[in-house]
Amino acid sequence: MKKTSPYVIAIDGTSASGKSTNAKLVASKLGFTYVDTGAMFRTLAWYCLKSRIDIHDPKAVAQLCKKWKTKLMCIEGKVRLLVDGYFPESEIRTAETSAAVPHVAAVPKVREWMKLKQRDCIDFGSLVMEGRDIGTQIFPETEHKFYLDANLAERSKRREAEGVQEDLAKRDQRDSQRSTAPLMVPLGALVVNTSGLSPEESCRLIIDAITEKAPEIKEACKNQAR
Numbered sequence: 688m689k690k691t692s693p694y695v696i697a698i699d700g701t702s703a704s705g706k707s708t709n710a711k712l713v714a715s716k717l718g719f720t721y722v723d724t725g726a727m728f729r730t731l732a733w734y735c736l737k738s739r740i741d742i743h744d745p746k747a748v749a750q751l752c753k754k755w756k757t758k759l760m761c762i763e764g765k766v767r768l769l770v771d772g773y774f775p776e777s778e779i780r781t782a783e784t785s786a787a788v789p790h791v792a793a794v795p796k797v798r799e800w801m802k803l804k805q806r807d808c809i810d811f812g813s814l815v816m817e818g819r820d821i822g823t824q825i826f827p828e829t830e831h832k833f834y835l836d837a838n839l840a841e842r843s844k845r846r847e848a849e850g851v852q853e854d855l856a857k858r859d860q861r862d863s864q865r866s867t868a869p870l871m872v873p874l875g876a877l878v879v880n881t882s883g884l885s886p887e888e889s890c891r892l893i894i895d896a897i898t899e900k901a902p903e904i905k906e907a908c909k910n911q912a913r
């Protein structure tokens with residue numbers, strides 16, 4: 688039987704544009720492994736705070752990132768980055784960690800480290816990976832690139848519904864203007880505006896675009912569902 692190499696579906700976009708919802712849905716429909724790269728940056732931000740490292744000191748953050756003890760694991764179809772054998776699931780979502788993460792994510796050595804780890808995820812098979820630089824920096828070679836966005840009012844409403852008050856315009860600006868791996872539309876990406884679309888509708892657009900380029904994925908999914 689012909690062995691195909693794993694597929695990578697890259698989903699980038701602004702905060703609260705529906706990246707996680709869509710990436711999880713697409714991964715589940717295609718039977719691919721889901722990777723939330725934001726959670727990896729959040730884990731480092733949490734670990735810096737826990738270790739009392741100054742997040743405004745790029746050298747100190749880079750030093751910590753060089754020596755922390757981590758392991759990638761795939762649990763129920765999702766990749767987790769464990770630190771000292773622990774995945775800080777709730778800790779990485781606190782307001783304190785959210786405020787710290789853009790500083791940590793702007794450190795070039797951190798981004799180099801993350802790139803290697805994120806590329807290692809291919810060992811778990813075909814991936815749906817969400818983030819800010821997946822189509823531009825992590826897997827620029829994939830032909831399945833998506834950039835999600837929605838209008839600011841709708842994105843703010845979504846965050847509020849999750850109980851999070853956040854200045855999204857400020858965060859987008861910081862993510863787009865940093866000098867290393869800024870958020871941008873990857874070359875060749877399909878831009879999906881999720882304003883007014885249900886997750887099922889936007890996910891359908893994404894899956895249709897994937898299977899148009901790679902019809903064999905549709906066949907594989909049909910066989911899997913049998």
Ligand code: DC
Binds near residue numbers: 725819862
């Ligand atoms: O997607 P998120 O809100 O969990 O991301 C947390 C932060 O990490 C956000 O400020 C952007 C940053 N990030 C990044 O710089 N690159 C990624 N691939 C993923 C997230």
